[in-house]
Amino acid sequence: MQIAVLYGTETGNAEMLAEDIGAHLGDHEVTVCNLSDFDPTGFDPAVLYLIVTSTYGEGELPASAQPFGNAMEAAAPDLTGVHFAVFGMGDSAYPETFNYGGKRLEEMMKNAGAVMLGERVTHDASGDDLADDLAFPWAEAVVAIAEPALAA
Numbered sequence: 001m002q003i004a005v006l007y008g009t010e011t012g013n014a015e016m017l018a019e020d021i022g023a024h025l026g027d028h029e030v031t032v033c034n035l036s037d038f039d040p041t042g043f044d045p046a047v048l049y050l051i052v053t054s055t056y057g058e059g060e061l062p063a064s065a066q067p068f069g070n071a072m073e074a075a076a077p078d079l080t081g082v083h084f085a086v087f088g089m090g091d092s093a094y095p096e097t098f099n100y101g102g103k104r105l106e107e108m109m110k111n112a113g114a115v116m117l118g119e120r121v122t123h124d125a126s127g128d129d130l131a132d133d134l135a136f137p138w139a140e141a142v143v144a145i146a147e148p149a150l151a152a
């Protein structure tokens with residue numbers, strides 16, 4: 001299966017996790033890409049998109065995902081037929097805006113017509129779980145759900 005792990009980060013956690021997920025899914029044809037380098041008009045229905053993003057400011061997208069967010073608004077691409085899943089990274093020390101980065105990207109993708117597979121994960125930097133420990137089973141489960149539609 002073709003899989004693109006897209007990450008939005010400010011201080012590197014989401015990038016490290018995206019690289020780990022990419023390595024973990026090594027049996028597939030995986031690319032790992034910063035959202036800052038991804039053009040929203042380039043989504044491909046043949047590819048499964050795993051989106052990993054942190055949250056900054058007051059519930060904003062992290063710096064590397066902001067151009068993507070702006071481009072999604074400007075280009076308003078029709079993402080019918082595109083499948084994605086979201087892994088959010090946040091900190092419950094910010095209870096009002098906990099994991100809003102992932103929430104925002106989920107909403108943007110759905111509003112554009114893309115289909116989300118599985119549930120959005122909300123990693124908590126103040127919690128006990130290592131991001132990899134949540135992300136690997138999540139990624140495996142999403143790939144299994146996507147298999148019937150996207151297996152190549």
Ligand SMILES: Cc1cc2nc3c(=O)[nH]c(=O)nc-3n(C[C@H](O)[C@H](O)[C@H](O)COP(=O)(O)O)c2cc1C
Nearest residue numbers: 009010011012013014054055059090091094098099
């Ligand atoms: C200045 C600052 C603001 C943050 N704001 C939020 C927030 O509003 N909501 C949230 O859930 N996490 C927030 N976080 C936590 C980060 O999203 C979390 O630490 C994440 O793991 C960082 O990942 P990154 O290194 O990929 O950017 C904030 C962290 C910092 C340093």
